[in-house]
Amino acid sequence: MATLKQLAKREERFVSGHRLCPGCGAGLIARMVMLAIEKPVIVGNATGCLEVASTIFPYSSWNVPWVHSAFENVSASLSGVEAAYRSLKKQGKIDEDVVFVAFGGDGGTYDIGLQSLSGAAERGHKMLYVCYNNQAYMNTGVQRSSATSKGAHTSTSPVGKAIPGKGQFPKDLASIMVAHNIPYVATSIPGRWNDLVNKVEKAVSFNGFTFIDVLSPCRLGWPHEPSITMEIARLAAETCIWPLYEVVEGKYRLTFRPKEKKPITEWFKLQRRFAHLLKPENQPLLEEIQKEVDTKWEALLKKCEG
Amino acid sequence: MKLARTGNEAFAEAMRQINPDVVAAYPITPATEIVQIFSQFVADGIVKTEFVLVESEHSAMSACIGASAAGVRAMTGTSSQGAALMWEMLYIAAGLRLPIVMALVNRALSAPINIHCDHSDSIGARDSGWIQLFSENVQEAYDNLIQAVRIAEHPSVKLPAMATTDGFILSHCLETLEMLSDEDVQKFIGEAPERPNLIKSLKEKKPITIGALDLQDYYFEHRRQAAEGMFNAKKVIPEIGKEFGKTFGREYGFFEEYKMDDAEAVAIIMGSTVGTAKDVVDVMRGEGKKVGLLKLRVYRPFPANELAAALKGKKAVGIMDRADGMSAFTGPVYPDICAALYDLPDGRPILQDYIYGLGGRDVTKEDIRYIFEEILKTAKTGQKDYTLKYVGVRE
Structure with missing residues (x-):
């Protein structure tokens, strides 16, 4: 794996000047993912925060060829780019070994983009799909997605007198991707750079479709202090609400085991979207969520042992 | 060479002779045969095409957009609901100035669901920025699809183009087709004129951004340029129709x-x-x-x-x-x-x-x-x- 020193010497492929919020996880993830890849890269981007904030014409933060067409289709449009590349390679019109990377938020990945994601994964296009998962439709103003945590307040799952925030647990997209029998699936966070960089390096070494779901703190939607982005991401892993693992050719492996599994309240208390869960009247809901996190964690440990 | 061919066979043959770098398509009645016949060409290794068998028409057009943005010739074929599902991407193909070519078999739009001909699918896309060539018979469908490549790729146009046939009436009926030789088709369409594209920018290490956010200060200019492409197509279409006539004996105008x-x-x-x-x-x-x-x-x-x-x-x-x-x-x-x-x-x-x-x-x-x-x-x-x-x- 590349060392920090080596990474620091590499040419930046996602450069400053973009209009992402201070403390945004997406920009950090994009920068780290791009730094982790040494080969020539072509990027596809779904509509979302990262896209709108990094390519306001005539400016672009992308120091690599980059294409965006719509919200739900980055897997399909990048499939087309990759197919074009394969065709040119076959015809002897290009020598370079090119890496293809798709970026999509959780809305463009878990929800509206799920069909094209599944299609591209099933067809086995050689690309890495990175979901920067900030757990809601942040670009349109914090609406719930199927990646939103249970109990979270969003603008379409608001906390009211009758309903205490989002009613469902998030979709387990990593498992869905594993079920596609693709060579590499992982979760990660920007707060542990070596975890993310290592996983990206691994992912792009496979000859097929690979997927990394990266939790992306959103200071505007969660919201949290912009200065604690990395800390809050690490805390998600330490509370096991966002465990870090990888699935290589179907084999699960934990990539981070917290020394002491912290209660989810440690994570919740830093984010206003969960503030209501810490009130006494919502104690049963809080317990239900903790129980689900525990169950999922135990199940993951079993998968990793097996 | 005089042959008996259905509209779908003629479209598939034209596609084979055009030999695009990428075809992305999804089956739909009555256009399915185009994809099927072309699949066999791919299976037999007689085309250079990377064939992307997508999971929907929306993804078919998205993949064509990706391929065309990468700089290659990209084609697809569809009909009715398939074209309707592509609707969002049709506008994007035109707005990004990508000369994608589509064989469209005209079929009624639901509801009620129906698989037979009317023109509501292509006419529904009339404002999308696609050039639309209608065909009276199988011969014209074949000729139109070949000309569509030249029209779409013309440096002053750079807009996607569709050639259409009436569903079942042409798509499934045998007619006499005067088929050109593969060499003649290749000679007529030639190498695609170079456009700014992802692969070129990668090779030259001058990366470009395609599909940026275009707000109040630039969107209008870019739409105006695209509109100019359509105005220019009015000049280009009869020129290419004349050239086609001069070369092959069948001249086309508006x-x-x-x-x-x-x-x-x-x-x-x-x-x-x-x-x-x-x-x-x-x-x-x-x-x-x-x-x-x-x-x-x-x-x-x-x-x-x-x-x-x-x-x-x-x-x-x-x-x-x-x-x-x-x-x-x-x-x-x-x-x-x-x-x-x-x-x-x-x-x-x-x-x-x-x-x-x-x-x-x-x-x-x-x-x-x-x-x-x-x-x-x-x-x-x-x-x-x-x-x-x-x-x-x-x-």
Whole structure:
């Protein structure tokens, strides 16, 4: 794996000047993912925060060829780019070994983009799909997605007198991707750079479709202090609400085991979207969520042992 | 070489001869055979194409957009609901100035669900920025698809283009096809003119961003440039149609005028009904009735001035619309023709609209004769007593 020193010497492929919020996880993830890849890269981007904030014409933060067409289709449009590349390679019109990377938020990945994601994964296009998962439709103003945590307040799952925030647990997209029998699936966070960089390096070494779901703190939607982005991401892993693992050719492996599994309240208390869960009247809901996190964690440990 | 081919076979053969770098497609009746036949070409290794068997038409067009943005020739084929599912991406293909070429088999849009011909699918996409070439028969479909490549890729155009056939009527019927040799097709379409693209920018290490956010300060200019591409297509389409004629003996323009010279009553038709209508014109001419026919081949760009010049002085014109725009006014082609003629200082014909053949409803010679008799009546009286009639429907 590349060392920090080596990474620091590499040419930046996602450069400053973009209009992402201070403390945004997406920009950090994009920068780290791009730094982790040494080969020539072509990027596809779904509509979302990262896209709108990094390519306001005539400016672009992308120091690599980059294409965006719509919200739900980055897997399909990048499939087309990759197919074009394969065709040119076959015809002897290009020598370079090119890496293809798709970026999509959780809305463009878990929800509206799920069909094209599944299609591209099933067809086995050689690309890495990175979901920067900030757990809601942040670009349109914090609406719930199927990646939103249970109990979270969003603008379409608001906390009211009758309903205490989002009613469902998030979709387990990593498992869905594993079920596609693709060579590499992982979760990660920007707060542990070596975890993310290592996983990206691994992912792009496979000859097929690979997927990394990266939790992306959103200071505007969660919201949290912009200065604690990395800390809050690490805390998600330490509370096991966002465990870090990888699935290589179907084999699960934990990539981070917290020394002491912290209660989810440690994570919740830093984010206003969960503030209501810490009130006494919502104690049963809080317990239900903790129980689900525990169950999922135990199940993951079993998968990793097996 | 003279062969018997269906519309779908002709489209697939043209696609093979064009030999695109990428084809991304999804099956849909009645266009499925295009994909099937092409699959065999891929399986037999006789095309260089990377064939992307996507999970929907939306992804088909998205993949074509990706491939075209990467700098290669990309094609697809679809129909009806498939084209409707692509709708979002059709606009994006045009807005990004990507010369994607599509074989579109015209089929009615749901609901009620129906698999037979009308033009609501392509006409539904009329404002998307796609060049639209309608075909009277299998030969024209084949010729149109080949020309579409040149038109779309022309450096002054750079817009996607579709060639259409009437579902089942052309897509599934055997007709005589004068097929060109593979070499002739390759020679005619040539190497695609170079455009800024992802792969080129990668090779040259001058990375480009395609599909950036374009706000109040630039969007309008970019849409204006795209619109200019469509204006330029008006110049390019007849040039390429002439070149095609010079090379292969079949010349194409915006439209074909059939027995129009001294015609008092004219029908404007797109697609396969033209063939039947030509027979009716012949019969009625034999009866001494001054009827003529204008076959509209190019619907987008719309050849307004050329149509005005061709229709000037005609007493009455009937527009046959094989789609219903649900405007509580007329079908969609009528207002275009009406607008084209509005600025004529004199010699402006009376117009009447006839919506016909929806959902594959058979269009008989009697139906067409009825329409011609109606237009003749109007031509004779000089009085327009209605704007729209539905023909061939029980009501």
